[in-house]
Amino acid sequence: MSTYTFSFDSxxxxxxxxxxxxxxxxxxxxxxxxxxxxxxxxxxxxFDAVMNQTTLRDHILKHLQNLDPNDVADxxxxxxxxxxxxxxxxxPADVRDATTAAxxxxxxxxxxxxxxxxxxxxxxxxxxxxxxxxxxxxTYLWVIGERDVLQKIRECWASLYTARxxxxxxxxxxxxEGLSMAVAVQKMVNARTSGVAMTIDPTNGDRSKIVVDSxxxxxxxxxxxxxxxDNFVIDKIMLHVVNRIISDKxxxxxxxxxxxxxxxxxxxxxxYSPSLSDPELISVARLAKAAExxxxxxxxxxxxxxxxxxxxxxxLLLQSRPETVWSQKKREMKVTSxxxxxxxxxxxxxxxxxxxxKI
Amino acid sequence: xxxxxxxxxxxxxxxxxxxxxxxGWQDLYPYNLVFQENLxxxxxxxxxxxxxxxxxxxxxxxxxxxxxxxxxxxxxxxTRHYLIPPANGIEFRIHNGFCYMSPVAVAPELxxxxxxxxxxxxxxxxxxxxxxxxNWKKKVLGTIEEMDAINFEALPEMVDIEVITSGAGxxxxxxxMADYDRLIQLAYKNWEHHFEFLNLGYxxxxxxxxxxxxxxxxIPDLAIAKMVTGVDSVLFRPDxxxxxxxxxxxxLNLIAVFxxxxxxxxxxxxxxxxxxxxxxxxxxxxxxxxxxxxTSGNGFYGSDVYWRDNLNLPMGYVQDYIVRAxxxxxxxxxxxxxxxxxxxxxxxxxxxxxxxxxxxFNGKLGLARTVYPYVEDHNFYIEHWTxxxxxxxxxxxxxxxxxxxxxxNPDDMLYLTRDEVRPVLFDLATGWxxxxxxxxxxxxxxxxxxxxxxxxxxxxxxxxxxxxxxxTEINEPFTIMLWxxxxxQVQQWLGAEDGDPNVLKGMxxxxxxxxxxxxxxxxxxxxxxxxxxEILVAPVTAPSWGPVFGKISATVTDxxxxxxxxxxxxxxxxxxxxxxxxxxxxxxxTGMTLRVxxxxxxxxxxx
Numbered sequence: 001m002s003t004y005t006f007s008f009d010s011x012x013x014x015x016x017x018x019x020x021x022x023x024x025x026x027x028x029x030x031x032x033x034x035x036x037x038x039x040x041x042x043x044x045x046x047f048d049a050v051m052n053q054t055t056l057r058d059h060i061l062k063h064l065q066n067l068d069p070n071d072v073a074d075x076x077x078x079x080x081x082x083x084x085x086x087x088x089x090x091x092p093a094d095v096r097d098a099t100t101a102a103x104x105x106x107x108x109x110x111x112x113x114x115x116x117x118x119x120x121x122x123x124x125x126x127x128x129x130x131x132x133x134x135x136x137x138x139t140y141l142w143v144i145g146e147r148d149v150l151q152k153i154r155e156c157w158a159s160l161y162t163a164r165x166x167x168x169x170x171x172x173x174x175x176x177e178g179l180s181m182a183v184a185v186q187k188m189v190n191a192r193t194s195g196v197a198m199t200i201d202p203t204n205g206d207r208s209k210i211v212v213d214s215x216x217x218x219x220x221x222x223x224x225x226x227x228x229x230d231n232f233v234i235d236k237i238m239l240h241v242v243n244r245i246i247s248d249k250x251x252x253x254x255x256x257x258x259x260x261x262x263x264x265x266x267x268x269x270x271x272y273s274p275s276l277s278d279p280e281l282i283s284v285a286r287l288a289k290a291a292e293x294x295x296x297x298x299x300x301x302x303x304x305x306x307x308x309x310x311x312x313x314x315x316l317l318l319q320s321r322p323e324t325v326w327s328q329k330k331r332e333m334k335v336t337s338x339x340x341x342x343x344x345x346x347x348x349x350x351x352x353x354x355x356x357x358k359i
Numbered sequence: 360x361x362x363x364x365x366x367x368x369x370x371x372x373x374x375x376x377x378x379x380x381x382x383g384w385q386d387l388y389p390y391n392l393v394f395q396e397n398l399x400x401x402x403x404x405x406x407x408x409x410x411x412x413x414x415x416x417x418x419x420x421x422x423x424x425x426x427x428x429x430x431x432x433x434x435x436x437x438t439r440h441y442l443i444p445p446a447n448g449i450e451f452r453i454h455n456g457f458c459y460m461s462p463v464a465v466a467p468e469l470x471x472x473x474x475x476x477x478x479x480x481x482x483x484x485x486x487x488x489x490x491x492x493x494n495w496k497k498k499v500l501g502t503i504e505e506m507d508a509i510n511f512e513a514l515p516e517m518v519d520i521e522v523i524t525s526g527a528g529x530x531x532x533x534x535x536m537a538d539y540d541r542l543i544q545l546a547y548k549n550w551e552h553h554f555e556f557l558n559l560g561y562x563x564x565x566x567x568x569x570x571x572x573x574x575x576x577x578i579p580d581l582a583i584a585k586m587v588t589g590v591d592s593v594l595f596r597p598d599x600x601x602x603x604x605x606x607x608x609x610x611l612n613l614i615a616v617f618x619x620x621x622x623x624x625x626x627x628x629x630x631x632x633x634x635x636x637x638x639x640x641x642x643x644x645x646x647x648x649x650x651x652x653x654t655s656g657n658g659f660y661g662s663d664v665y666w667r668d669n670l671n672l673p674m675g676y677v678q679d680y681i682v683r684a685x686x687x688x689x690x691x692x693x694x695x696x697x698x699x700x701x702x703x704x705x706x707x708x709x710x711x712x713x714x715x716x717x718x719x720f721n722g723k724l725g726l727a728r729t730v731y732p733y734v735e736d737h738n739f740y741i742e743h744w745t746x747x748x749x750x751x752x753x754x755x756x757x758x759x760x761x762x763x764x765x766x767x768n769p770d771d772m773l774y775l776t777r778d779e780v781r782p783v784l785f786d787l788a789t790g791w792x793x794x795x796x797x798x799x800x801x802x803x804x805x806x807x808x809x810x811x812x813x814x815x816x817x818x819x820x821x822x823x824x825x826x827x828x829x830x831t832e833i834n835e836p837f838t839i840m841l842w843x844x845x846x847x848q849v850q851q852w853l854g855a856e857d858g859d860p861n862v863l864k865g866m867x868x869x870x871x872x873x874x875x876x877x878x879x880x881x882x883x884x885x886x887x888x889x890x891x892x893e894i895l896v897a898p899v900t901a902p903s904w905g906p907v908f909g910k911i912s913a914t915v916t917d918x919x920x921x922x923x924x925x926x927x928x929x930x931x932x933x934x935x936x937x938x939x940x941x942x943x944x945x946x947x948x949t950g951m952t953l954r955v956x957x958x959x960x961x962x963x964x965x966x
Contacts, residue, residue, distance in 0.1 A: 201576070201577075204576055206575055206576050206577070207711040208574075208575035208578060208708060208711055209575070209576075209577065233577060235575075235577065235578060235579055235582065236707070237582060237704055237707040237708055238578075238579050238581065238582045238704070238870070240579045240581070240582075240867070240870065240958045240959070241958070241959065242577040242578075242579060243577065340718075340719060340721075340722025340723050340725070340726060341482075341485075341722070341726075342478050342481060342482035342485055342486075343478070344566065344719070344722075344723070345481070345485075345562060345563065345566045346444070346474060346477060346478050348565075348566045348569045348570065349443070349444050349445060349477075349562070349565075349566075350444060350445075350470075350474070351569070
C-alpha cells in the first residue's frame with residue numbers, strides 16, 4: 001500500500017492522524033474480526049499532498065480570517081470559493097495512481113468493476129472526545145466507476161469547507177490549522193438478506209441468547225417495521241438455533257443497478273422461505289457475539305449478507321451500538337433453586353412438584 | 360397434522376394381540392411381570408412406555424432378572440432409602456416380550472413429610488461422597504470376587520473320602536444348590552449397590568439442569584450435559600486399552616502378524632514366536648484384568664458376549680485399530696479438546712452471571728461435577744464386570760445341566776425362569792442321589808422347544824412405543840432425562856402416521872450435521888457390517904460399542920435421552936447424535952442417505 005491509501009484489512013496499525021475518525025474505526029473493527037463492508041482509505045497524506053503542492057492551504061486560512069459566523073451570506077460565499085479552489089486543484093499523479101490501484105483491487109475482490117461504492121469523509125477532527133462531528137462532511141452512496149469515484153473523493157475533500165462544517169468548527173473552537181481529511185471508499189452493501197441482531201433476548205433479558213431478525217433485501221424495511229422479519233433465537237455459547245419463526249416477507253428493497261434502490265414484491269417461493277440458511281444464521285450470531293466482546297457490552301447490530309462477495313466473507317456488519325433497554329434493566333431472576341448444597345437441591349426438587357401437579 | 364387425525368391414546372395392552380405363534384406367551388414369565396386380567400381397569404389407567412433403551416430385545420424367561428433387580432433397586436432408593444420428595448420408583452411389566460414402564464408419583468399430601476428425611480439422608484451422601492464411594496468400590500469388588508469363586512462342577516461318582524473321614528456327612532448337591540442361590544443373591548446385592556449413588560447423581564445433575572434452565576431460558580440440554588460430563592470415565596478405559604495395544608503393535612513392527620485377520624488364538628500363537636510379540640502379549644495380558652470384563656451388549660441379556668470369554672472380539676477391534684494407527688490416524692478421543700470445550704462453555708455461561716447467581720452456578724456445577732462421574736463409571740462395575748461374571752456362571756451351570764441331558768443346547772437354561780432352575784437342581788440331586796434317571800431330560804427339551812417357538816414369534820413384532828393415554832404433560836425429570844420421553848415425543852409417536860415420513864424428530868443429543876449412508880444395526884452381533892463413515896441407526900446402542908464409534912459418522916437411535924449411552928458416547932467421540940426418534944430403525948433402511956442434525960434433533964431421509 002502506498003502512503004496515500006490504506007486497506008481496511010491491512011495489518012498495519014491504524015493512526016487517527018492518517019485515517020481520520022471513520023476510517024480508523026473501520027480498520028479497528030475489521031482487525032477485531034468484525035467484517036465491515038470491504039474498502040480502503042484515501043489517507044490524509046493524499047489530502048495534504050493536494051493542499052501542499054501550492055500555497056492553497058495558506059490561502060484558505062487567510063480567506064477564513066475574521067469570519068463572522070452570524071453573517072450567513074458571507075460564510076456561504078467564502079465556503080463556496082474555497083470548495084471551488086479545491087475542486088479545480090490538480091491532483092498529483094502519484095496520489096491519483098495510488099487511489100486508482102486501490103480501487104481496482106477492491107473491484108477485483110467484489111467481483112465486478114461496476115460494483116457500487118460509498119465514498120465517505122473521514123476527517124481528523126471527527127470523533128474527538130467532545131465533538132462527534134457526525135454528518136458534518138459529505139457521504140456519497142452508490143458511486144459507480146473509477147472516474148466518478150475520483151470525482152467524489154475530491155468532493156469529500158471540498159466538503160471539509162461547507163458553511164455548516166466551518167461554523168461547526170468555530171462553535172466548537174476547533175482550529176482550521178493542520179486540518180486534514182481522509183476518505184473512505186467502501187463497497188455498497190448489495191444485501192441479498194439483511195436485518196438486525198441483539199446479543200440479549202429482549203423478551204426476558206436472557207444474556208445467553210442472540211436474537212436475529214432477518215428479511216430479504218436491504219435492511220431498512222426490517223428497521224422500519226414494514227415487513228415482518230423471520231425471527232431466530234440462538235444460544236450465544238453453543239451457537240445452536242433454539243427457536244425459529246419463519247414469517248411472510250412480502251416486500252424487499254433492492255439496488256436498481258443505477259445508483260438507486262427500488263421496492264419490490266418478493267416472489268412466492270421466497271416469501272415463506274427462511275431468509276437465512278443455518279450456516280449464515282450462525283455467522284450472523286458469531287458476528288453479533290464478536291461485536292459484544294469487542295465493545296464489552298450488550299450490542300444491537302445491523303448486518304447484511306452481501307450478494308457480490310465470496311460466501312466465506314459475505315456476512316457484513318453495518319452498525320453496532322450498545323443495547324440500552326434490557327441490558328440496563330436489573331434482571332428479576334427466579335431464585336427457586338438459588339444457593340448450593342442439600343437445601344437448594346431440595347428447594348429445586350420441591351419446585352418441580354408444582355409442575356408435577358399438572359400431570 | 361390436524362386435530363382430527365391426531366390419536367389421543369395408545370393401544371391398551373389388553374387389546375394388543377400376541378404375534379402369530381406367540382399365543383400364551385404370558386406363561387413364560389413370572390405372574391407379577393405381566394398384566395393381569397383382573398387388574399385391567401387399574402393398569403389401563405396408567406401410561407406405560409416401552410423401555411427399549413435397556414431391553415431392546417424379547418426377554419428369554421431367565422433374563423427377566425435384569426429388569427426385576429435393576430428397576431426394583433432403582434425404586435427402592437427413591438422410595439425407601441432417600442425418600443426423594445416427588446418421586447417413587449417405576450412400575451414395570453413385560454408385554455409381548457418387551458419391557459414397559461410407568462413412573463410412580465408420590466401423593467401430593469405425602470411429599471412434605473419426606474423433605475426432612477431426604478435432606479438428612481441424601482445430604483449425608485452428598486457431604487461424604489468421596490469416602491462413601493471408596494467404600495462402595497470395596498463392596499462391589501468384594502461381591503464380584505465372591506461370585507467369581509463360585510463353580511458349578513459335575514457331581515462325583517462317590518462323595519470324597521473327606522466327607523466320610525471328617526464326619527461332615529453332607530454331599531456336594533447341597534453346595535450346588537446353595538451356590539445357585541448365592542449367585543442370584545450376589546447379583547441382587549450389586550444391583551442394590553448400582554443405585555446407591557446413581558439416583559443422587561441424577562438429582563444433583565437435575566438441580567444444576569434446573570438452575571441453568573431458569574437462568575438461561577432455552578439453553579440447549581446439550582450445553583448443560585457438556586458442562587458436566589467427565590472426560591475420563593472408566594467406561595471408556597477398555598476401548599482405550601485396545602487403542603494402546605494397537606499403537607504398541609505398530610511401534611513394535613508387528614503389523615504383519617495382525618494383518619491376516621486371524622482369530623485371537625492363531626494371532627497370539629504367532630506373536631509368541633518373537634520377543635517383540637512376547638512383549639506385546641504381556642501388555643495384552645495386563646489389559647485383560649479387569650478391562651476385558653466388557654460386553655458388546657449391555658449386560659442385560661444372557662446372550663451378551665464378554666471380551667474375556669471371546670478374545671476374538673477385542674482382537675478384531677485391535678486389528679481394525681492397527682490398520683488405522685498404521686495410516687498415522689490419531690485413535691484416542693480428543694480428550695484435551697473436550698476439556699477445553701467443556702471449560703469454554705461453562706466459562707462463557709458463568710461470565711453472564713454475577714453475584715449470588717454466579718455463586719449458585721459455580722456451587723451447583725461443582726457438585727454436579729463431583730457426583731456425575733459415577734453416572735458413567737458405575738456402568739463398568741455393574742453391567743460389565745458384575746454381569747459378565749454372573750452370566751459366565753449361569754452359562755457354566757446351563758452347560759453342566761446340558762451335559763446331564765436336561766436340554767439340547769448348552770445355553771437352553773435361559774428358557775427357564777430363575778425360579779424354575781431350583782427344582783431342576785433338586786431333580787439332578789435326586790437322580791444322582793438315588794442312582795436313577797433324572798426327570799428333567801424327558802421333560803425340558805420339548806418344553807424348551809415350545810418356549811423357543813413363542814420367543815421367536817415374539818421377535819417378529821417390534822414393540823408399540825407406549826400403552827394407554829399419556830398425561831397431557833410429561834415433566835417427571837428422570838423420565839425425560841433417561842428415556843427422552845417428553846410431551847412432544849409422545850405426541851409425535853401418536854401422530855407419526857400423519858407426519859412427513861422423511862423427517863424424524865428426536866433429541867438433539869450431540870451436536871453437528873452429517874450426511875451419509877445409513878446402516879441399520881439391530882444388535883451387537885451385526886456390528887461387523889458397519890463400514891467407514893456410515894451412519895449407525897439402531898433401536899439403542901451400548902457404551903461397549905465404543906470401538907465402532909471410531910468408524911461411524913453419526914448415530915440415530917429409537918429411544919434414549921440426553922444421558923442415554925449413545926448420547927454420552929457420541930459427545931465423547933465428537934459425533935452428531937439424534938436419540939429418541941421413536942421409529943428410526945423401522946423407517947430407515949440400510950443404504951438410504953440421511954442428513955443427521957444433532958444440533959436440532961432431526962433426521963432427514965434425503966435419498
